[in-house]
Amino acid sequence: MSETIFSKIINREIDADIVHEDDQCLAFRDINAQAPMHILVIPKKPIDMLVNAEADDQALLGHLLLTARQVAKDEGYSDAFRLVVNNGEAVGQSVFHLHVHILAGRDFSWPPG
Template sequence: MADTIFSKIINREIDADIVYEDDQCLAFRDVNPQAPLHLLLIPKKPIEKLADAGADDQALLGHLMLKAGDIARAEGYGEAFRLVTNNGANVGQSVFHLHLHILAGRSFEWPPG
């Protein structure tokens, strides 16, 4: 996998407003927020997109999902948040390092997009 802006954030080559970090993942504020809360939660392991994750990534993916809820609660948004993961350029993925968008603080419509 090529270096991405996210790998550079993990390696502290680029500054970011980091709100959470552990040994497996990192969350930071999106520079172009689409909601009052818009965080990006990324695994430290380089995985280009969700479809590229393998069976050995199952625990990491579960960790990301649980941490998303913990982070939303820590940011004051309780149980009301949306998670978005784009898988591929045709659906809006622009950085090819798996990431979850944690969005909250406004109404969202269904279907999205």
Template structure:
């Protein structure tokens, strides 16, 4: 199976503006930002989408959720940010490697979409 775009970014095969990384994940600025602050938080482990994660991924998923606020805070948005996870093409997932959008810097409406 060929690597996803996000795997290639994690492996430094494709350039990206990386804002955070550790042994489990990489975060980089979105190339088509939907807010003044728009970062993709990607696990190094290739999981196609959230519904394909399993019990063995529990600690990784928790790590992502605990890391996202630190990334938002480092970008100056500790008090207000949105996290979004798309699961499937019908809801906008275009790269089939689980990722969390961290968005901030403008008002957001509810419900989204």
């Protein structure tokens, strides 16, 4: 996987408003927020898209979701938030480093998009 803005954030080459970090992932506020709370959770392991995750990434993928839940709770949104994972440019993925968007603090419509 080529270097991305997210790998530069992981390596502390670019500043970010980090709200959570552990040995497997990092969570930080999106600079182009689409909701009052818009935080990205990214794995430290470089995976470009969900479709390219492997079977041995199962625990990491679960960890990302559990981390998203905890971050939402820590931000005061434990009972109402949306998680989004885009897979591919055609559906809005602009940084090719797997990431989970946590959005909360406003009404959302269905279907999204």
